[in-house]
Amino acid sequence: MSVTERKTRPHGDARRRTVLTVATELFSQRGYNAVSIADVAKEAGLSQAGLLHHFPTKRALLLAVLQERDRGGDAPTPHGVDFLQAFTDALRHNDATPQLVQLFALLSAESISEDHPAHEWFVERYDTLVAELTAEVAAAVDPDKLPAGIDAETLARWIIALADGLRTQALLSPESFVRADSVEAFLAVLRPYLRAEDSEDPGTVGIPDGY
Template sequence: MTSQRKPRGPYRKGIERREQILQAALDVLAQRGERGSSLQEIADRVGVTQPALLHYFSSRDELLLAVVEQRDKLDPVVSEGLQKPGDAIAAAVQHNMDQPGLVRLFVTLSAAATDPSHHAHAFFARRYGKLTSRIAPGLAQGQQSGQVRADVDPERVARLLLAVLDGLQIQWLLDPSVDMVQLVETFTAMYTECASSEPGSVAEG
């Protein structure tokens, strides 16, 4: 039995440097947003020149898309699915509210990616399909445990949930007084309320 070897030498250093650049970009964009940041600022944080940065990310567009992908990996709903509907969604919404710059980048890039010729079009098209397939099983499990209404289709609810989350982000960016957590909880109640009274559930005595 052989263990998987970690990359060594220049290749490993290249991977580590790329991760450092990506983390610096996440930090800068979370604070300042796309328009308020520059490749030079990101390069300065890592201690490399801008040409060196572009050795790891061939363009600003490639770096921005990598940042959005990394943002998804840190999102509880995206990375873990939906095992506990209320808890997971609230955590994801709060996570996003703590980094408005990345929310703005996501909204801007996803809107632009609706153009089939856009460099991020394929990523976002795959993203929603993958997210639906991750969230729907958690909702189906919720139906079995009585947490989710039995008369709703898990895949349709998953699609609606993603639409609600994305739409609320736009409203929040336009008006920060919008309480995304509260509104998402209202939507969640629509497919969880009265779940305990569905056929086959055990009523409390």
């Protein structure tokens, strides 16, 4: 790396972060289709050429926004019942930033169209989430205790659908209820179906503080 690159990169990184922040705000307010590169550049205080230096296309900008929003930390991944608790923790954390929740709601709905630039990203994300949550539900729940016709994948899809549907309701009426509390209450209903080692601990799937 040259001296010039070392000197200019921090400034370039700051501009990139500014663009992502502005794009997140605009996409969350208007959706993807109603926002232009010119809109983002103007709000970010850049020329269109300056913005395109960091994000060569509007599609690239959108995917960068989604990846930034979905970026995880380096903490160890919990498993089984602990994963379900972490899932609700994540909802509570996300809901503390309504703008990002609204962004995800708008873009996930828009991306149902196959020609939307985020369509494949959302399809892959939901496929991954269903597979991951199915595995963790299977680790937590005793299949012999479940009602006929209900399996780990069914429960995983219910949990995801509940979180998504409540997200829309919470965005429309933010003062009426807390999404994480409702998902948490549903998980508490699963206690009778947990494996013996998990069901013995009454606090494992409940409504502990911060969950």
